[in-house]
Amino acid sequence: MAKRSTLFIKIVEGKNLPIKDMWHEDDSMWFLCQVTVLFDVAPDSDSHRFPHYSDNNRTGSSDPYCIVKIDNEAIIRTATIWKTLSPFWGEEYTVHLPPYFRTVSFYVLDEDSLSRDDVIGKVSITKEVLTAKPQGVDGWMSLTEIDPDEEVQGEIHLQISVLGDGDIPRKLCCQVLEARDLAKKDRNGASDPFVRVRYNGKTYESTVVKKSCYPRWNESFEFELDETLADTGLLSVEVWDWDLVSRNDFLGKVLFNINKLQSAQQEEGWFRLGPDKSKHSEYEGTLGSLRLQLRLRDEVVLPSSHYKPVTELLSQSVGSQLNGNWPDFIMLIDETTTAESRQEVANNLVKLFLGQGLVKEFLDVLFKLELEKTTEPNTLFRSNSLASKSMESFLKVAGMQYLHRLLGPIINRIFEEKKYVELDPSKVELKEAGCAGLHRQQTESDIIQQSSSLLQSYLSELLTSILQSASYCPLLICQVFHQLYLRVQECFPDPEYRKVKFIAVTSFLCLRFISPAIMSPKLFHLREKHADARTSRTLLLLAKAVQTIGNMDTLACCSKEPWMVCLQSAIQQGITQLKDFITKLVNCHEPEDLELQTRMSLQCGTMEKEGFLFLHRTKDKCMPMTSPFKKYYVTLSKDTLSYSRTQHSKKSLFISLPKIRAVEKVEEKCFGSANVMQIISSEDSGQQETLYLDCKSVNELNHWLSALRKACSHNTNTMSCYHPGIYKADRWSCCHQKEKSDPGCDKTRHGVTLQEWYDPLDPDLEAQLIYQHLCSVQHAMRDKYYKLREQQGVQEADSVRDQKKVDGLSKLFSILQDLHDAHAAVEEEERSKNKNLFLELQT
Numbered sequence: 001m002a003k004r005s006t007l008f009i010k011i012v013e014g015k016n017l018p019i020k021d022m023w024h025e026d027d028s029m030w031f032l033c034q035v036t037v038l039f040d041v042a043p044d045s046d047s048h049r050f051p052h053y054s055d056n057n058r059t060g061s062s063d064p065y066c067i068v069k070i071d072n073e074a075i076i077r078t079a080t081i082w083k084t085l086s087p088f089w090g091e092e093y094t095v096h097l098p099p100y101f102r103t104v105s106f107y108v109l110d111e112d113s114l115s116r117d118d119v120i121g122k123v124s125i126t127k128e129v130l131t132a133k134p135q136g137v138d139g140w141m142s143l144t145e146i147d148p149d150e151e152v153q154g155e156i157h158l159q160i161s162v163l164g165d166g167d168i169p170r171k172l173c174c175q176v177l178e179a180r181d182l183a184k185k186d187r188n189g190a191s192d193p194f195v196r197v198r199y200n201g202k203t204y205e206s207t208v209v210k211k212s213c214y215p216r217w218n219e220s221f222e223f224e225l226d227e228t229l230a231d232t233g234l235l236s237v238e239v240w241d242w243d244l245v246s247r248n249d250f251l252g253k254v255l256f257n258i259n260k261l262q263s264a265q266q267e268e269g270w271f272r273l274g275p276d277k278s279k280h281s282e283y284e285g286t287l288g289s290l291r292l293q294l295r296l297r298d299e300v301v302l303p304s305s306h307y308k309p310v311t312e313l314l315s316q317s318v319g320s321q322l323n324g325n326w327p328d329f330i331m332l333i334d335e336t337t338t339a340e341s342r343q344e345v346a347n348n349l350v351k352l353f354l355g356q357g358l359v360k361e362f363l364d365v366l367f368k369l370e371l372e373k374t375t376e377p378n379t380l381f382r383s384n385s386l387a388s389k390s391m392e393s394f395l396k397v398a399g400m401q402y403l404h405r406l407l408g409p410i411i412n413r414i415f416e417e418k419k420y421v422e423l424d425p426s427k428v429e430l431k432e433a434g435c436a437g438l439h440r441q442q443t444e445s446d447i448i449q450q451s452s453s454l455l456q457s458y459l460s461e462l463l464t465s466i467l468q469s470a471s472y473c474p475l476l477i478c479q480v481f482h483q484l485y486l487r488v489q490e491c492f493p494d495p496e497y498r499k500v501k502f503i504a505v506t507s508f509l510c511l512r513f514i515s516p517a518i519m520s521p522k523l524f525h526l527r528e529k530h531a532d533a534r535t536s537r538t539l540l541l542l543a544k545a546v547q548t549i550g551n552m553d554t555l556a557c558c559s560k561e562p563w564m565v566c567l568q569s570a571i572q573q574g575i576t577q578l579k580d581f582i583t584k585l586v587n588c589h590e591p592e593d594l595e596l597q598t599r600m601s602l603q604c605g606t607m608e609k610e611g612f613l614f615l616h617r618t619k620d621k622c623m624p625m626t627s628p629f630k631k632y633y634v635t636l637s638k639d640t641l642s643y644s645r646t647q648h649s650k651k652s653l654f655i656s657l658p659k660i661r662a663v664e665k666v667e668e669k670c671f672g673s674a675n676v677m678q679i680i681s682s683e684d685s686g687q688q689e690t691l692y693l694d695c696k697s698v699n700e701l702n703h704w705l706s707a708l709r710k711a712c713s714h715n716t717n718t719m720s721c722y723h724p725g726i727y728k729a730d731r732w733s734c735c736h737q738k739e740k741s742d743p744g745c746d747k748t749r750h751g752v753t754l755q756e757w758y759d760p761l762d763p764d765l766e767a768q769l770i771y772q773h774l775c776s777v778q779h780a781m782r783d784k785y786y787k788l789r790e791q792q793g794v795q796e797a798d799s800v801r802d803q804k805k806v807d808g809l810s811k812l813f814s815i816l817q818d819l820h821d822a823h824a825a826v827e828e829e830e831r832s833k834n835k836n837l838f839l840e841l842q843t
Contacts, residue, residue, distance in 0.1 A: 002301040002764075004751065005097045007104065008136070010293035011066055011078055013088040015140075017288035020110035020118045021083075022060035061085060063111040064120065066290075067698075070095065070752060071102050072153035072183075073665075077698045079522065079530035080111045085288070089530075091523070098751030099298065102127055106290055108143060119146055121287035125294065136295030143287040149276040152252035154181040154213070156195075156239060156273060160256060161266040162225065170225040172199060172235065172258070176206055178216040178735075179239060180746050182273075185249040186211075189669030191241040193251060198236040199223045199258075208242045213667070214724070214735040214745040225258070233258035239273060250276055299768060306822050307767035309815045313808075314352065314770070318361040328805050329812070330365045332784060334386040336777040345773050346389035350397060352766040359394060360476070364483050366390055371491045377500040380488070381507045388512070391480075395513045399477050400757045403517055404526060406469050410462050411521050414538055415531065421451040421538040423563045432534065451541075452566040458538075459545050459570055463577050466514075470584040478588035481505050485586040499552055505582050510550030518543040525757065528699065549574040629671075629694050636707055641679070655681050655691065662719040662748050663708040665701070666692065670726045670733055675701040679708065680722065706753040710760075713750070722748055771819050778816065785809045 061083045068076035075095060081087035103126050110118040121143030130137065157177040164170035176195045185191045193215045195206040202223055209215035226233060235256040241249040252273025261267060317329035337345050353362040366387035374380050381388050395403075422428050428444050442450075488504040517524040518539050521531070531539060545567055552575050564571075632643035635651070641660075642651040659681045666676040675695040683689055695701040712718070721744030725734030732738075735745035774781075788806050 002299075003099055004299055005099050005101065006297045006299060006755075007070075007095045007097055007130070008293075008295045008297070009068065009076070009093045009095060009104075011068070011089045011091050011106070012291040012293060013086065013090070014064060014108065014288055014290050015086045017062055017064055017085045017087070017108065017120060017143075018286065019060035019085065020062040020120065021112070062120070064108055065111055067107040067109065068093070069105045069107065070097060072105075072181075073749070073752065074698050075702050075752065075754065081530070082532065090520075094755035096751070096753045096755060101752075104130075104294070106292065107146075108288075108290065122146055123290050123292065127296070130294060130296035131298075134296075136293065138293045140289045140291050142289050145287065147275075149250045151183060152250070152273050152275050153183050154179055154239075154252065154273050155270045156237065156252075156254060157270050158237060158254070159266070159268040160235065160261060162261055163222075164225075170227075172223040172225045172261070173220060174199075174223075174235065174237065175220045176217045176237070178214070178218075178745070179273075180214050180270075182213040182215075182239065182251050183241075184213060184668070185241040185251070186243075189667060191249070191251065192243070193239055194242055195219075196238040196240060197221045198238070200226050200233065209736070211669075212734065212736055216735060216737070216745075235261070237271075299765065300823060300826060301764050301768050302819075302822055302826070304764050306819060307764055307771070310771060310774075310812075310819070311352070311356065311763070311767050313812060313815060314349075315356050315358055318353070318358055318365050329808060330362070331369055332781060332809075333774075333777075334366075334369060336780040336784075337386060337773070339384065341773065341776075342384065342386055343389050343393075345770075346386055347393045348766050348769045348773070350390050350393040351761055352763060352770060354394075354397065355761045355763040355766065359398075360480055360483065363387075363390060363394065363480055364487070367484055367487045371487060374491075377492055377497055377503075380500065380504055388508075391508045392512050394480065395477070395508065396757060398474055399513070400525070402469065402473055402477070403513065403524065405472065406465055407462075407514070407517055407521070407526060410458060410465065411518070411526050411539075413461075414458065414542070415527065415535055418532075418535060419454055419538065420447070420534055421454050421541060423448055423451055423455070423541060423566065424561075425563060448563075448566070454538075455541055455545065455567060456570045458542050459567070459574065462542070462546070463549075463574050467577055467581050470581055470588075473585060473588075475588060478585055481509070481582070482586040482588070484508075485582070502579055502582050503550075503552055505586070506550035506552065506578065510546055510578075515543040515546050515550070518546060528697065545571060545574075549578055552578075628692070634693070636711060638711075641708070655679065657711050658715055659683075660708070660712045660715060661688070661717055662722045663705055663712065664722050664746075664748060665705070665724065666726070667724045667734060674698070677701055677705055678722075680719065682717065702754055703756065706756065707758075709750055709753050718750065719744065719748055721746060771816065774812070774816055775820070778813075781809060781812070785813075 062085055063080050063082050064084070064087045065080040066076075066078040066089065067074050068078075076093055078089050078091050081089065103124055105122055105124040107122045108120040110120055112118060123141045123143060125137065125141075156179040159175040159177065161173050161175075162170055163173055174197050176197070179193065182191055182193055188211060190211045190213055192208050192210050193212065194208040195217060197204045197206075200223065204221040206217045206219045209217065223235075235258060236253060237256075238253040239251040241251055243249065253276065254271045254273060256267070313329070333345070333349075349362065350359060353359040366385075370381060370385060370387040381391075420432050425444060425448065428447050430441060430444070430447070484504055485501050488501040492500045517526060521527040521539070522529060530536075544561075544564070548564070548567075548571050632645060632652075633647045633649075634641070634643045639657055641655040641657065643653055644651045660679060661682055662678075662680040664678055664680075666678050668674040668676075670676065671692070671694065673694055675698055677693050677695070679691040679693065681689050681691070693704060695704060723732050723734050723742070723744050724746050725732050727733075727740050730738060732740075732742065732745070735742075737745070785806065788809070
């Protein structure tokens, strides 16, 4: 049985953010403002204005981005949206978390090129709030000021006991052992922590441990127990960062009720550090807002045997070998699924049928259902039906590598060239276009003519790539489009509808797959960052041209947007080329056992990414003083992690994935970078070996962490703790322990992963999610069941088919009840374990 939480995150937009970058209307003043902010110099202390310039001529903006943290661990960084106080991100993420996580926080920062990034504010949401709203949280949330006394993290290991009995005065003993994952307050990427213990007006302080977020003290403090304060007395244990010049920084505290301690006599364990009392923020309501969409889903996945009946029932509803024993089951799911949940249900069904090798049959059933409901061919597959959403999901799961190979070169070319492209005369900006030659400003017609030539060049390159892609398009996709093509041709055989079968294919391939990827390459993992305004406009115009070709109607486009007429000949040629491509695509030969081949390739996909690697063997006593990182091409496959000098050169090292014991982050102070991870593996001799990987950004770091953690999720010899520092100068940099074999000073975090398009299929998880959906629509299905029972005997011609429906629904309800009982048994077992644990603690 597997238990985890999945958090769906959509960072939509922000509004009313404060100005962090100021400049004068004369752009030359911007640099002066930046220097003033950088060096904290007041240019005019009396008026707080820049000399010789009035406040009316000053303006400003910000360059905002978001950092998402789970319990103080950064897992996501959005793109920076330049020069705006109302940024739009529209970025979506799915994060898999262990059930014990506490808080998700969103920090908004302003990116600065000359100084450290400014923190604007944050939004924090606890797990309890998300659990209380299973339908999700969606709305605007006010940013709050970041109070240093509330930004605490980490845990402290304490042993607290009450000593003495009878006539001997009792004493309260507090033994401070160690702490881990404390907040970093100093510029060196660490802290100088000490502990302050308070009780009944008396205070003790521990020694200061320099430059460590994982200190070990092993000190004891005793207090005379005041019996008169038995009910109200509190023991306070505070952790502080010692500073020589400025005031000490608060790192967190734990409070203990003395009355409970006297009953238990002793309490020992790791205690989470909490914040100090929150202060009233003078900036409340003035830092702007974030619009967020969040939904938490707790998943308890049972063993595979429990899901076999529901999987078999779904397979029978589409299986060709049973001649569609109960195809109405899919129709029933379509009719009872709401618009809000349709995309998620489509994702789950597509992945489940991919795992069963029946995705072609499943989509074919949906094609038939959609065609039965369609009377006007112009509206075919244009709505957000289960068929449309399922095809979208299928193309993203089975065709993402194909999309990257198809669009990667043209997208990279547009990003690198950064040409100014505009066809709409009302949007042409002469300043943006620059000069055509020495001292000659370009005219509007010059810009439109150059833009037309550039777009035709981009479009020609893209269409050539599409034509050539017929040879490497995944065979399963060819097979599905072949089915779609034939079904539409059968439904609309008249000559006047000869284009409809082509438009049916392009409605998915162009309008729902290629065009969205062109407009938003980051969302399809084609680029790491969003495009700037100029590049975005170029991508939008290219996507419009592709959409027009996909619709196969040049006149309609030119009538709505007359300025597109300059591309008419290129679009007409593109329509002819696209028809040739579709003809080739739908006539690909089917190899034997295609479904099995596709299933295997989907489950054993290879992730490839470049990064800076350094191999540090455990037998080495010291780390080198110079930079140890060298560039290698790293490949993560089903069984190994390997790297080489270039992508095509011979691999110089292989690490067997079953030998990996931990994949964790490294402290920033170790290498001067916050994006370093370590891979700890065991050699055949039993010795440990550590490989360090330096990534370009926090997103790349977390993608690698997630990929490796998921690839090693079934490893048995994993570590429960590790060292986030490095072993240098005969000691660990994190906790200062001198023994290299010390087991570790921090917990491993195997459970935190990001969901990616290349993740392997998980049939049990998909079956569990479909079970949850069927439970949510069970009332609607029972209404259908009772109506069918009433109709039996009234319509004798359909009595056999109606009986099949009734029998199928009866079987479905029985399967759902069995799964419900299995989950109830698991919950009861969990409650029993917790109860026994509580009794043991009391004893």
